[in-house]
Amino acid sequence: MAGNAGWALVTGASQGIGLALATEAAAAGWNLVISARGAERLEAVATDLRGRFGVKVAPAPADLSQPGAAAALWSAALAASGGTIGVLVNNAGLGRHGAFGSPPEAAAQEDEVIAVNIGALTTLAQLALAHMRGAGAGRVLNVASAVAFMPAPNMAVYAASKAYVLSLSEALAVELAGSGVSVTVLCPGATDTGFFDRAGTGKMRVMQMLRMPGPESVARVGWRGMMAGRRIVIPGMMNKLSAFGPRLVPRALMARIAGAFMASTH
Ligand SMILES: NC(=O)c1ccc[n+]([C@@H]2O[C@H](COP(=O)([O-])OP(=O)(O)OC[C@H]3O[C@@H](n4cnc5c(N)ncnc54)[C@H](OP(=O)(O)O)[C@@H]3O)[C@@H](O)[C@H]2O)c1
DSSP states (O other), X not given: OTTOSEEEEEESTTSHHHHHHHHHHHHTTEEEEEEOSOHHHHHHHHHHHHHHHOOOEEEOOOOTTSTTHHHHHHHHHHHHHTSOEEEEEEOOOOOOOSSTTOXXXXXXXXXXXXXXXXXXXXXXXXXXXXHHHHHTOXXXXXXXXXXXXXXXXTSHHHHHHHHHHHHHHHHHHHHTTTTTEEEXXXXXXXXXXXXXXXXXXXXXXXXXXXXXXXXXXXXXXXXXXXXXXXXXXXXXHHHXXXXXXXXXXXXXXXXXXXXXXXXXXX
């Protein structure tokens, strides 16, 4: 019955893949703590999900680029759920397109990418896994990217941040084997959300070559993979192939190929 599955914390739940993951969770009967910076948008999402699925939804606005924000969010999530978070979806993330550290103000944006994609994700995973290990059960879904498998000129810091998420998640999945707690990493390829506009990519070659799926199909396979306790979920055949490519191609060549795909054509 709706609302009886337990409580899930979903970050970056106000739009895109995170909103689709929160919707999957609500449809499966999970009560939710949803987070993002935009409080108004979060309230609208909460009202919508409560109305459609009859679950409890607690909005918890947070800017995860700020020191201490991830720990404060975890405390707020525990308080809202009565200490019973059983699922963490570490989805909030951002990218930045362009030459590394150029123009000079780009360095601040790259620092923000690291703070959210790496720093906040790690803190939330640390806190959630300590809690879940104590309970002997729980599931974590970390959202990486298809670019986690390769260096990506023009999105160098973003791709490196996602390589970290992939590596961390795979290591944790092994550490946690047999514990009743699982860590899954979701590696989507280019997906039709506002991510690219916000990252300032312009029209990248990769976007012209592929038909981008919507966030709903990506979220569906991600959510199911996490619930099945899978280690890695790569949606779509092209993305599976691109994850395999770096095993066959020398890394220097792989970086040049990825750079060509990441180049803006205008
Ligand atoms: N779209 C793609 O092609 C693609 C491909 C592979 C992986 N991914 C990954 O999938 C995840 C979701 O991406 P998306 O495409 O859904 O992007 P999106 O549409 O831009 O949504 C990003 C979400 O993260 C939140 N967010 C951004 N900065 C934040 C901050 N400083 N503090 C707290 N929340 C923040 C945003 O809300 P606010 O702006 O209100 O804070 C929003 O809810 C990201 O980790 C991204 O790297 C995306």
